[in-house]
Amino acid sequence: MKTITIIGGGIIGMTLAVYLDPTQYEVTVVDQHIGQATSASAGIISPWLSKRRNKKWYHLAQDGAAFFEKLVKDFALDRRIYAPSGTLILRPEEELLALAALAESRKKAAPEIGEIQLLNRTQTKQALPLLKARPTLFISGGGRLDGRAYLLHIREIAKQRNVQFIEGKAMIQKYSGSWDVLVNGQSLHSDILCLTAGPGVHGLLAPLGYQVDVRPQKGQLLSFATPFKTDDWPVAMLAGEGDLIPFANGNILLGATHENDAKWDLTPTQAAKQQLMTGIHDFLEEPNLLYQTPLSFRVGTRAYTSDFAPFFGDVSGQGILYAASGLGSSGLTTGPYIGYLLASSFNQSGQQRADFSQYSKPVSDYVRKISPSSH
Ligand SMILES: Cc1cc2nc3c(=O)[nH]c(=O)nc-3n(C[C@H](O)[C@H](O)[C@H](O)COP(=O)(O)OP(=O)(O)OC[C@H]3O[C@@H](n4cnc5c(N)ncnc54)[C@H](O)[C@@H]3O)c2cc1C
Structure with a gap:
């Protein structure tokens, strides 16, 4: 059994947590509950008439909107x-x-x-x-999706699947065979780290020597x-x-x-x-x-990122550090599908590395190593 820590309990992090296979992973979600976009959002799911020219974004938004049929069935989302x-x-x-x-x-x-x-x-x-x-x-x-009601509902299902929740601000300390994350003065160790902290991904990765194109x-x-x-x-x-x-x-x-x-x-x-x-x-x-x-x-x-497009995937190239952010104004539409895609790639670990290139540019376009430090 591997351990995964997800930092950021918004729509990506929570959907990822609840789609992870509980027979393969022990999952912990850390969230500080400050400034969260998901629970403040407007809730419009209707991307089709967007004038944006970014084809990868449109493909993601289109498939994200189509994914709602499955999401509603999988988690019995009611009309509320x-x-x-x-x-x-x-x-x-x-x-x-x-x-x-x-x-x-x-x-x-x-x-x-x-x-x-x-x-x-x-x-x-x-x-x-x-x-x-x-x-x-x-x-x-x-x-229309009520982001706040969605998170509350998913949290209850996640608890039944043994997902652990910690409230507090996380800081990544180091990697030495496993990740060491500090929350509320306590250390949390995990094999895999997923950063779904919205614009907070920048501050989390900076101490590891990364520059992140997200604001x-x-x-x-x-x-x-x-x-x-x-x-x-x-x-x-x-x-x-x-x-x-x-x-x-x-x-x-x-x-x-x-x-x-x-x-x-x-x-x-x-x-x-x-x-x-x-x-x-x-x-x-x-x-x-x-x-x-x-x-x-x-x-x-x-x-949001410089080209207003989201990014998600493996940051380290070694299957131990992942990030997903930059969802901008359409993250309720794309976020659940991104969480699902990431979870599916983890659940099939050992197989070919997941390819998200139809949906976004490589993570390395947004997350760059600028100084040497662990991972
Ligand atoms: C006013 C508004 C209206 C919107 N309307 C729409 C809409 O109509 N349709 C649509 O599709 N999208 C809409 N969006 C966009 C959508 O809400 C976001 O893109 C999406 O919710 C982002 O989800 P996320 O999981 O990436 O991040 P978030 O929901 O922001 O979650 C990230 C979480 O990480 C936590 N965090 C950050 N750093 C740390 C740390 N160091 N330690 C612990 N926790 C941390 C934060 O507190 C937060 O809870 C709207 C957004 C806003 C703000």
Whole structure:
């Protein structure tokens, strides 16, 4: 039996932990529960109409979205956690036809896009009554994931599979036949180390002589506790930074900001509130119906790389040190699949080294050894 320590209990780390074969691995997850992107996130799973040109990223996001069917079955996720509620795309009317054509062409490789329908003004209002009557594009396969509820649910399943949890900030000390990780003043030894700590991967690897191309990005969103029956409302995707994400029980999220200069700051700001409300204002029939309901902030730290693409895989080339980070704004879509791919490669250890090149550039493009030290 080998021991694996996973540093970072967000969506990648937890999905990885729960897919690892408990007959092969003793698994420990260390998480400091600060700034976590997963539990702050908006929850939109709908990558197909992205204008990003990075083909590897699109391939990963497409397969990540398709993976939800398996994820829902494997862990019995109910609609409170993941709901295929559909997405409404709000764009100027003259762009909708071209977007519908793009959706049709992408559906050939991604049937999970589902039904693609141009909605007229009345149909849009019926689908999401808070919006002004306007033509929109509806994609039935889009979904919403409650990141926080997902982690709580997966944690219970992981416990049943003997995964151990430690709360605290981890530091990697050294490698001498096994890894020595310091948490809460105690040493933890393990054969394999997986770093799924978002932008924290940088600080964890620096003492080992690595430079990591990953930075923190602050994201803020607003959460409204409304009296509306939102359970079956679709997600509304706007062109700017003001997507509207209805969850169950009247909860509606509005977000999110992308703040590159805020580093690790987690303070909610009035400027963000203003920006988000201004962004959505013209799309709402009566904005005060939303604005007058009780409101709270959610703030998290995303990880992003120079080319805004994620990386994951074997850092050491020796099967003992792995990292996955840089998921940016689409990590709820790609994160579970990355966790699954990593777990599958561990569960098949001894076989050929896993090849993730269809999904991302080599890890060595993002994680570089700059000074000699152990591994
Ligand atoms: C406001 C916001 C809205 C978003 N909306 C969407 C969306 O609509 N759709 C979508 O697909 N994605 C969205 N995302 C992106 C998505 O949430 C992230 O990309 C994804 O959750 C990242 O997961 P992760 O597991 O890599 O990292 P995280 O969830 O950030 O988890 C990393 C964990 O590592 C811990 N950690 C760090 N360093 C250490 C250490 N030294 N010791 C112990 N623990 C450590 C952190 O505390 C954290 O808990 C959003 C993100 C934000 C912030």
